[in-house]
Amino acid sequence: MEDRTINIILITKRFGEPNNVKKAIAKYMSEECDCPIETYTDRVLMSIIKEAMFDFLHNASRKSDMIAFTREIVEGHWGYNDMLDRIIIALAMIQVREKDGWEYKDLHGWHETEFTKRLDNEEWNI
Numbered sequence: 024m025e026d027r028t029i030n031i032i033l034i035t036k037r038f039g040e041p042n043n044v045k046k047a048i049a050k051y052m053s054e055e056c057d058c059p060i061e062t063y064t065d066r067v068l069m070s071i072i073k074e075a076m077f078d079f080l081h082n083a084s085r086k087s088d089m090i091a092f093t094r095e096i097v098e099g100h101w102g103y104n105d106m107l108d109r110i111i112i113a114l115a116m117i118q119v120r121e122k123d124g125w126e127y128k129d130l131h132g133w134h135e136t137e138f139t140k141r142l143d144n145e146e147w148n149i
Contacts, residue, residue, distance in 0.1 A: 024132040027055070028078040031071070033139050035115035038149065041108040044115070047149045048072070051138070069107045076110055079117060082132040092117060 024032075031048060038047040049063035052071060063071075083089045095113035096106075103109050119133040141147040 024078050024082045026136045028075040029136050030138040031075040032114050033142055035111050041111045044111050050149050065107055072110050084131050
């Protein structure tokens with residue numbers, strides 16, 4: 024997966040409810056692209072989120088994870104009606120690592136990025 028997709032998926036996992044995730048993605052993209060944060064309306068965020076979604080689907084290493092991801096969007100178990108919110112929730116639920124004996128292995132092309140290191144070290148927040 025592309026670094027941006029990794030970063031967006033980690034944001035969805037770390038910032039909880041969709042409105043917080045949208046704010047965090049807007050801040051992240053504003054910093055990455057040197058654009059005013061106001062640029063990142065729900066319409067623009069939907070375009071960014073869809074790119075991340077397609078990147079995940081293209082790189083998913085297990086069909087079962089693709090099905091679970093799609094099912095979460097379609098069925099919307101968390102009660103969100105907005106498609107952007109549903110995709111955010113589905114991205115947050117993607118399994119990116121699994122235990123393999125005594126070690127963990129990354130799934131779907133997951134890897135660390137400079138941004139994920141900053142998040143892990145609590146050097147970035149909304």
